Each structure stands twice: as C-alpha cells, then as structure tokens.
Amino acid sequence: MARTILYDYFRSSASYRVRIALNLKGIDYEQRSISLTQGAQQDAAYRALNPQGLVPILEIDGHRLTQSLAICNYLNSIVPDPPFMPVDAADRAHVLALALAVACDIHPLNNLRVLKYLQSTFGVDDAAKDLWYRHWIEEGLGALEEMARPHAGAFLFGDAPTVADICLVPQLYNARRFSVPLNDYPTLRRADETASSHAAFAAAHPDRQEH
Numbered sequence: 001m002a003r004t005i006l007y008d009y010f011r012s013s014a015s016y017r018v019r020i021a022l023n024l025k026g027i028d029y030e031q032r033s034i035s036l037t038q039g040a041q042q043d044a045a046y047r048a049l050n051p052q053g054l055v056p057i058l059e060i061d062g063h064r065l066t067q068s069l070a071i072c073n074y075l076n077s078i079v080p081d082p083p084f085m086p087v088d089a090a091d092r093a094h095v096l097a098l099a100l101a102v103a104c105d106i107h108p109l110n111n112l113r114v115l116k117y118l119q120s121t122f123g124v125d126d127a128a129k130d131l132w133y134r135h136w137i138e139e140g141l142g143a144l145e146e147m148a149r150p151h152a153g154a155f156l157f158g159d160a161p162t163v164a165d166i167c168l169v170p171q172l173y174n175a176r177r178f179s180v181p182l183n184d185y186p187t188l189r190r191a192d193e194t195a196s197s198h199a200a201f202a203a204a205h206p207d208r209q210e211h
C-alpha cells in the first residue's frame, strides 16, 4: 500500500490540525516539510501539487487532498472511530460552526500571505501588523468563547475531542506566539488544557516536529 505523506510546516496551524486528526485516527504518516518562511510553498514543483500554494497536502489511498477540514472529513469517513463530529444534526452543526469560526473567520486573516501583502503593498510596519494579527484573534476568540460555553465540557463540545478542538488548539498556539492574553477565554483554555494531555494532540505540537 502507498505511504501516507503529509506536506506540512511545523508552525502552520492548518497542518497542525491535520497532524492532530491523523494521530486521533491512529494513521501512520511521513512528513515532508515545506518551509513557509523560505517560500517553498510557491515553488513550481509544490504548486503543481497544490495550485493554492498552501500547506497542508495529504497523500493518502492514492488521493492527493488539500484543505485541512476536507482532509479531516475524509479521515473521519475512512476511520469512523473515534468520531470527530457528534451524531445529532444540530450538535454537528454547532461543532462545525465552532471549527469554521476558527478556520474561516480567524485564521485566513492572519495567514502569512495576507501579512506579507499588508507589508509589501500597504507599507504596514511590524507594530501595525502585530496589531492587525491580535485584533482578529481577540475578536474571533471572544466570539468563540461565547459560542462554545453552553455545550462545552472538558473539550469544546462535551468530553471528547471534535473537529472544533482540532481547530482550536493550533489557533491558541498561534495566539500565544503573538502574546495574545487568553484570560478572557476560560472555556477555550479548559479545552486546550485537556487536549494538551491527550497523546494525539501532544504529538502534533509544533515543538515535537522536525523542521
């Protein structure tokens, strides 16, 4: 059988999501590090694999998959246990809303290419760039805290990890890197703390990756 290969970057939060998902499902994989700081995602050879010039890519079962949440969905389909999503339709919609609040409404605004464009085209300096970064994280996490609180347990939804936690943990790692205070988000911190003692999450941490 062909090997499962993850093209990722240790600090990429979309890659971090897929590492968590693969670990939760117990799927072995090899990593190919694509250095975002050196611009390897723009190399013609890499863009031939992913025209978006973004990590991650997952090669699995003869498929080449992109988009971290599409990859999570694929993994959840081929290995149903443990499930990433609740069974009840309303609960699923809620968990997906939490995941998308991070993946669609926080993360893209702070992506490397967006920050670079702000600097190169609009002359934004480092201080203004950091302000931008923190603004979108704080606004997004504030809303996520409110959204998650009613149904949270040890994790963001109940007491088992879901795709919402898969998105949350890398986003909080990012927030800490940029010294964003997390005091106002007790529900998010609790889920993050639970996840940090879970082997699948711990093994996916950027500090545990070779680069």
Ligand SMILES: N[C@@H](CCC(=O)N[C@@H](CS)C(=O)NCC(=O)O)C(=O)O
Residues within 6 Å of the ligand: 011, 012, 013, 014, 015, 036, 041, 053, 054, 055, 056, 066, 067, 068, 069, 103, 111, 112, 113, 114
């Ligand atoms: N929606 C995509 C986002 C992928 C993405 O933005 N990846 C970032 C790293 S987290 C990237 O490759 N950035 C390269 C760049 O901005 O040039 C996903 O979930 O996979």
